[in-house]
Amino acid sequence: MNDGLKLNLGGREFDSRLIMGTGKFASTEIMIDAIRASGTQLVTVALRRFNRERPSDDLLGPLLKLGVTLVPNTSGARNSSEAVRAAMLGRELSGSPFVKVEIHPNPHHLMPDPIETYEACRELAKHGFIVLPYMPADPVLAKRLEDVGCAAVMPLGSAIGTGHGLSTAEMVRLIIADSGIPVIVDAGLRAPSEAAAAMEMGCSAVLVNSAIAAAGHPAEMAAAFAMAVKTGLAARRAGLMSRSDHAVATSPLTSFLAGA
């Protein structure tokens, strides 16, 4: 599903295939530099209570200035009804039709709750949202989420913030093989090479947060991820050679050195 030149999510088109999260940055300035360096057009944000002591924490102003499209998430929701409410609040505040549904009630592993996620997605699609669910890397669930009108599915590479990379690669491959909507790996990536690998296997985009925010130099890492995503997509389009179980010589093996 990355045949088009642009990433198409719910009828909206994007040149960049790197979606960025805005959590964990040491400062708003560092985050803004990283967003600029990444070339991303889609960034995720979370809702929280307004804090009078720290009005500078508000990200809406700085992000609107950058001209990126906001993808409010439903972080903090423990079930589908809380997620739907969070999505409504996010839309009211951002004016954006996008929502990243994330419902992960267990703080130990932050694995998405498949049942609540499914219910929330079904409801939000009915309300006209462009729904992007963070989900377990489960091909059956992915089809069900497509059927209820999600604009993409976002299987996890590994647990949020762990940096364990594409540990779900085989399941992600199965999801891609059957999917009629874009597949976006979300969570767990650490190195740009992993983002390239995700694109090479046919993902339409990747979502990266911790790997950039917690890097030694976030803006440089954001640029590295941007290059990796482009490289992986170019390689996918170029058509990777098929694998062989035995060696296939690249040079002629005629035995002219053996003495005529």
Place this chain on the structure above:
Amino acid sequence: MNITINGTLQDLGDAGTLGQLLKCLDINPERVAVMVNDRIIPRAERDGSVLKEGDRVEILTFMGGG
């Protein structure tokens, strides 16, 4: 009049409308979403939304998130 704002009970005297409350708290109305008693009050309805004793007001903003 007692109103709970973001989980803290506050005595606001005559709080008036939601729009007036935001102004009183020096909050940029474009930068927040608001719920009263779990119901989202759209921006356009805040000036017509009169607060009453015991209301629970949640004022929300965007922070960093993945």
